[in-house]
Amino acid sequence: MAGELVLVVFVWAIVAFAVAIDASRRGRHGGFWAVLTFVTGLFGAIVYGVVVLVTDDPVDEEAAAEPKPESERVRVCPTCSSKHDDAQNYCGECGAELGPEDERPVGRRLRTGSRRYCSNCKSEIGREAGTCPSCGAVF
Ligand SMILES: [Zn+2]
Ligand SMILES: [Zn+2]
Known part of the structure; x- marks a missing residue:
């Protein structure tokens, strides 16, 4: 009997651990969900699954990482x-x-080999150009 109980607790702990990992990956309280799952067993895992399905908002990481500079x-x-x-x-x-x-617009002179390009419109410009003849960007 004792052996079976240990096994059940072990499996339980793994489920709670998996829930905690998943929860913290989604920016939630991993500890809270782990405890809930551990205390209530399968019920907690089901509650977690429903909560995640209902409330999870996929974050567009690419958009968040690259704010467009004005x-x-x-x-x-x-x-x-x-x-x-x-x-x-x-x-x-x-x-x-x-x-x-x-x-x-304010641009930069981009350099590729011996050529210079406008960072604003990507057209080729003179070596010492102060402004871009195509878009009027100032360097
Ligand atoms: Zn330009
Ligand atoms: Zn003036």
Whole structure:
């Protein structure tokens, strides 16, 4: 009899352990579900299964891992080409009026071998280009 009891408790513990692992993988209280399953046996495991099926929301991990960075913009003076990254209404260099129409995306010069590319639109640009001729991005 004692041997059978040990076996039952052993199997019980394995079920509780499996529930705990699964629960914590899903971001739930593994300990709580393990105790519930261990105390109530199969009933706890069934309750757990129903709760998970009803309430589990599959998390889109890819979307969560890669938040889209808002593309930076600067205002470029049409008169003297100086850059203002805090949306100024007047050029700090020459006093020319700046507006939303002077806003340009901020890009980087990407380098592949001897060529340079605009990080914003991926078109090829000159080696020393300060702006992208295709999309107007400022480097
Ligand atoms: Zn200016
Ligand atoms: Zn570009």
